[in-house]
Amino acid sequence: MKPFTYIKASNKEKALQSFSTTSHYLAGGTNLVDLMKENVEQPDQIIDVSTLNYNIITKNDKAGLTLGAMVSNADTANNKDVRQKYPLLSMAMLSAATAQIRNMATNGGNLLQRTRCPYFFDIAMPCNKRVPGSGCGALNGMNATHAIFGYSDKCIATNPSDMCVALAAIGATVEVQKIDGTSRMINFKDFHRLPQNEPEFDTTLSKGELITAIHLDASAFSEHYYYLKIRERSSYAFALISVAAGFQISNGVMSKVGLAMGGVAHQPWKLLKAEEFLIGKQPNQSNFEAAAELALKDAKPFEANKYKVDMGKKAIVRALTQAYERKA
Numbered sequence: 001m002k003p004f005t006y007i008k009a010s011n012k013e014k015a016l017q018s019f020s021t022t023s024h025y026l027a028g029g030t031n032l033v034d035l036m037k038e039n040v041e042q043p044d045q046i047i048d049v050s051t052l053n054y055n056i057i058t059k060n061d062k063a064g065l066t067l068g069a070m071v072s073n074a075d076t077a078n079n080k081d082v083r084q085k086y087p088l089l090s091m092a093m094l095s096a097a098t099a100q101i102r103n104m105a106t107n108g109g110n111l112l113q114r115t116r117c118p119y120f121f122d123i124a125m126p127c128n129k130r131v132p133g134s135g136c137g138a139l140n141g142m143n144a145t146h147a148i149f150g151y152s153d154k155c156i157a158t159n160p161s162d163m164c165v166a167l168a169a170i171g172a173t174v175e176v177q178k179i180d181g182t183s184r185m186i187n188f189k190d191f192h193r194l195p196q197n198e199p200e201f202d203t204t205l206s207k208g209e210l211i212t213a214i215h216l217d218a219s220a221f222s223e224h225y226y227y228l229k230i231r232e233r234s235s236y237a238f239a240l241i242s243v244a245a246g247f248q249i250s251n252g253v254m255s256k257v258g259l260a261m262g263g264v265a266h267q268p269w270k271l272l273k274a275e276e277f278l279i280g281k282q283p284n285q286s287n288f289e290a291a292a293e294l295a296l297k298d299a300k301p302f303e304a305n306k307y308k309v310d311m312g313k314k315a316i317v318r319a320l321t322q323a324y325e326r327k328a
């Protein structure tokens with residue numbers, strides 16, 4: 001690991017003022033420190049923001065909740081209001097990693113965790129995300145776990161977060177402090193980006209911007225919800241495919257629908273066409289199957305990850321069915 005200096009930020013001003021182009025914020029460290037040990041990330045300076053006071057969960061003026069960026073994934077998933085109003089989020093978060101990691105990992109860090117593409121982690125291999133211009137090892141290599149939507153010839157990696165798939169289905173806004181001390185709000189759908197020609201950038205954050213909060217839209221899916229995660233083993237594994245599904249039923253038809261997939265793109269993949277299709281329809285098998293067909297219609301898999309198309313359709317139908325049958 002490359003030597004670095006360590007600063008513990010006592011407040012937001014100190015964190016922002018200390019930031020330079022070779023700095024990294026440190027929260028739970030569950031992703032950043034692993035990457036530093038592998039020399040994938042080589043910051044000169046670490047600014048520890050884990051004890052800043054963005055560490056509570058409060059009610060917000062959109063009739064939703066605001067999650068502090070430094071609240072741990074475990075405390076968020078187990079929070080009484082989150083469990084009651086956003087059980088879909090809680091379920092997705094509890095499917096991630098292990099209890100130990102969820103105790104350390106923070107909400108801000110979860111949004112910024114890097115891809116699990118094996119070439120990204122191996123500094124002997126080409127990877128445009130790690131070293132822009134070096135090539136993409138996965139494009140003609142081992143790509144069974146890679147994207148089927150929205151990739152480019154520069155990068156075909158997927159976003160690994162479970163939390164973010166649920167946030168895409170529910171709707172949220174990310175609050176960040178800019179380096180000049182002012183703040184801005186980013187709609188969650190615009191937070192992560194597709195790789196295009198610059199896969200080194202996972203999000204639309206500018207250098208040095210500090211995430212302070214995630215504002216959740218008013219709760220809509222506290223009754224009919226399900227997070228389905230398909231993975232190679234039941235713990236310590238990232239999603240091959242995941243689906244976050246939630247809906248409301250009024251007069252026998254679905255009146256509001258949130259549907260997103262993980263493991264299929266460089267960003268949490270919102271299934272807008274399927275959502276639109278389901279609104280006003282009865283929650284039944286044939287409508288769920290038609291929505292799944294629509295959702296996967298434009299998938300462009302590689303030879304090794306063709307399985308994701310069929311698996312994705314089945315996962316959508318199963319998640320919607322479970323959401324329908326489930327009673328909170």
Ligand SMILES: Cc1cc2nc3c(=O)[nH]c(=O)nc-3n(C[C@H](O)[C@H](O)[C@H](O)COP(=O)(O)OP(=O)(O)OC[C@H]3O[C@@H](n4cnc5c(N)ncnc54)[C@H](O)[C@@H]3O)c2cc1C
Pocket residue numbers: 024025026027028029030031032033034049069070073095096097098101104105106107108109110111112113160161162163209210211212236237238239
């Ligand atoms: C073995 C293992 C299994 C895992 N399995 C899963 C899984 O199944 N599903 C899943 O979703 N995740 C999984 N994870 C990933 C885990 O959820 C992330 O590592 C964690 O959420 C990152 O949070 P952190 O606070 O530790 O971030 P850190 O490692 O501290 O930081 C991550 C990145 O975010 C930046 N950052 C952190 N906080 C802020 C902030 N407030 N503002 C701006 N930048 C910030 C850091 O500079 C760094 O670049 C797994 C991790 C491990 C090690």
Ligand code: SF4
Pocket residue numbers: 115117118119120126127128129130135136137138139154155156157199
């Ligand atoms: S898919 Fe992306 S992260 Fe993986 S090797 Fe290619 S450029 Fe790197």
